Amino acid sequence: MVDVVGIHGISQQQGGRLQVLEPWRLALGDGIERARGRVFPKPSMDLVYYGDLFLSDSDSKGGQDDLELDSDAIAFFAAIQDEVVHEDEPDTRMSKGMKGVPPRLGKLANWVEQRFGVAGRLLFFGDLVQVRRYQSDDDLANAVHDRIREALADRPYIMVGHSLGSVVAYEALCTIPDHGITTLVTIGSPLGLRSLRERLRPAARRPGPPPGVETWVNIYDSRDPVALAGPLQPYWSAVVDRVVDNGNEPHAATRYLGKLATGATIADSLTVA
Template identity: 30%
Template sequence: MSEIVGVHGVGNYAPGPHEEVSDRLSSEWGRHLARLVDGASHKLRVAYYAPFLRSVTPQSKGDGLEQLPENAQSMVRDWALCLEPVDEQAMQGHLTLPLRMVVDRIARIRCLNESVLRPFVATFFWEVAAYLRPGANEARTKACRHVARTISEERPRVVVAHSLGSVVAYEALWTIPDVPIDLLLTLGSPLGMPRVVFDRLTPSPASRGQRPPGVRRWVNIVDPGDVVAIPRPLGRQFELDQDIETAIGLIDFHTAAAYLSAARTSEVLAAYFPLAGQPLEHPE
């Protein structure tokens, strides 16, 4: 039994036995959270779903943009339009631009390093496209079931989900409505991204997504410079209890380590896992 189940984001596949990699990820997340809460006394298990997406996310060469499948390329263009909307007249030109130029333009607009953003975008959208691929999607089914099974077996008080993991956790929690969760904490979540994520979710959120039925409280934390946690605030599209925007770092605008080590993450979790000598709060 673990008191926290983590659901990782993109770029976490590693060779080796599933349990060994899951143990390493759990230890890594625990080290970051131990700075904020009494991590030694609160067991944490990361639901490691990355291998289920591996069969449809091959190794990329270079920055990976040229190797993206067609559905992932379409997602990158939709993402770019979320960050920089264009009028109908300019749309045709946008659709014919090479993908690298699309990403580099976003990098310049957001004052980001192009050589850093390109591989990040390639990794992110390759895995997002693998999970949200339409039709019979065995990868999505297996990833979602694994996360749901981990939560059901561990019976945690808190689920912490980062990046694409927030999408997998959201769908998984809807399949286990009888498992009570005190807190769902999403970090750098792309759940609200139109056309790319929001409109592909199961169950369909329609005009506004609801809190998964077993979740008592849902808090979302986002860095203002996080280019995939868009649009903001997430509470416009989902039934959140709290939507927090806080800077986690200029370079680490999306990493799990930066989000887990953030002061606002500490504040939220302290209500459930207080530091030594502090009273336990009961959020409403």
């Protein structure tokens, strides 16, 4: 039996389950120590790895200067632009060019850069390109969910989803019956974006948490460009939002996992179990 299962975010195409799992396990252990001290038992942990399923999309990773957007992706980002950018926002030039961002999305690119910097803009577009692909490709989503089912065979009861992994976790728990997860922790989640929520699959379009989930805690850094829409409680009333400060790496999974807020949530769930 495993206590906690994690679901990673973007840009893990060249990695593997064990490579991603070890930093997560260590960071979560630090978060639990911050919350409960050194003697509190550390949970067993597994990780759902699916990055290799995006290998054909490797040119659209976060942190890259090249971005390939098809018409559907452009429409997706245009909807986000209409959602978050005021119509009077000036359409100025970006400080550093990013291939593949069409003029139609100039206001969005500039708005994100002004608030989160050049690195934040690259991360924002790179992350949400893969979110959009996951949402639009049912075969890809089914393959990811198959790997989640494999991990659920070890009967974890706590699930942690980072970034795109938070979208994957939420949809999977709404889709897979008898999953056994009672605590869901989302970190650095873009689920606050209406444009993304409207593209959730039918089973995930629900006002409450996924069936069987008793506790849902959402943890975000207000300077995280992927979580720029902020809290989730306005859209799912059962969610408990927590704000943290991840320093100079606001979207890093290990920064989120090492926080007291994350450790306390996991420790409380371990105690209940």
